Amino acid sequence: MKLHRILAGLLATSAGVAAAALAQAPTDPQIAAIVVDANRVDIAAGKLAVARSHNAQVKAFARDMIRDHSAVNAQAVKLVTRLHVKPEENATSRQLTAGGVTNRKNLQTKRGSAFDHAYIDNEVAYHQAVLDAVDQTLIPSASNAELKDLLTKTRPAFVAHLAHAKQVQAALK
Amino acid sequence: MVRTLTALLLLPGLLSMSGPVPRHRPGRDRAIVIENFAYAPATDTVRVGQAVTWTNRDILPHTVTGTSPRLASGSIAAGGSWRYVATRRGTFTYHCRFHPTMHGTLVVR
Numbered sequence: 001m002k003l004h005r006i007l008a009g010l011l012a013t014s015a016g017v018a019a020a021a022l023a024q025a026p027t028d029p030q031i032a033a034i035v036v037d038a039n040r041v042d043i044a045a046g047k048l049a050v051a052r053s054h055n056a057q058v059k060a061f062a063r064d065m066i067r068d069h070s071a072v073n074a075q076a077v078k079l080v081t082r083l084h085v086k087p088e089e090n091a092t093s094r095q096l097t098a099g100g101v102t103n104r105k106n107l108q109t110k111r112g113s114a115f116d117h118a119y120i121d122n123e124v125a126y127h128q129a130v131l132d133a134v135d136q137t138l139i140p141s142a143s144n145a146e147l148k149d150l151l152t153k154t155r156p157a158f159v160a161h162l163a164h165a166k167q168v169q170a171a172l173k
Numbered sequence: 174m175v176r177t178l179t180a181l182l183l184l185p186g187l188l189s190m191s192g193p194v195p196r197h198r199p200g201r202d203r204a205i206v207i208e209n210f211a212y213a214p215a216t217d218t219v220r221v222g223q224a225v226t227w228t229n230r231d232i233l234p235h236t237v238t239g240t241s242p243r244l245a246s247g248s249i250a251a252g253g254s255w256r257y258v259a260t261r262r263g264t265f266t267y268h269c270r271f272h273p274t275m276h277g278t279l280v281v282r
């Protein structure tokens with residue numbers, strides 16, 4: 001339920017989508033799908049920002065997100081392949097993907113400074129929500145030690161991304 | 174008297190043994206670890222001519238990008254390292270080009 005509340009907050013903040021309940025702690029295959037989809041969502045938003053923003057700081061941040069989240073996903077896919085864990089789509093991963101689509105649709109209606117603010121504001125909310133989910137649900141729920149280790153090693157990236165997003169957000173004001 | 178002279182002769186040696194020990198032996202590489210998106214130690218002191226090696230223990234690439242043009246590692250892959258020989262005295266700050274919240278300082282004496 002915690003994960004549901006956290007991600008509901010994320011989706012409500014970033015895309016205005018209501019989340020459905022995740023009745024119990026996610027399994028490893030479900031966690032794998034959540035991780036992969038969470039990264040994909042931010043990569044897609046980053047690509048849109050690189051293409052549409054004219055702000056050097058925003059574009060640099062977006063490139064950093066594309067590089068890091070692509071690298072995390074590559075490692076996650078490599079790990080689950082080796083462990084024979086098949087990512088299993090679930091309500092949370094589907095909502096993440098849907099929220100990402102809604103966010104990008106919203107961003108596509110904006111230009112210039114309005115786009116930059118909307119993109120970065122969402123990045124702050126997104127990384128805070130994912131960080132909370134990692135801490136409160138994903139790491140505690142992961143049963144495979146290597147999956148738990150990957151999540152633990154990924155955590156500092158979310159912390160750094162959140163701090164970086166806040167820096168850019170402050171600079172835009 | 175002999176005892177006093179002996180004590181006086183031994184005193185400088187005793188003082189040097191109990192005084193501050195040089196932090197780093199010249200010629201030895203200093204190791205800085207990049208882990209959890211931080212440089213450890215964040216501030217380090219080396220001597221001119223001494224080498225410093227940054228080792229990336231994170232799962233993502235990082236850089237060592239400094240105020241000195243020579244202090245520029247380029248991308249250090251996960252598990253990789255970069256070696257730098259300090260040739261000029263001074264205090265050089267550096268950061269990760271990919272993650273601007275990461276900062277370090279290298280003092281060269």
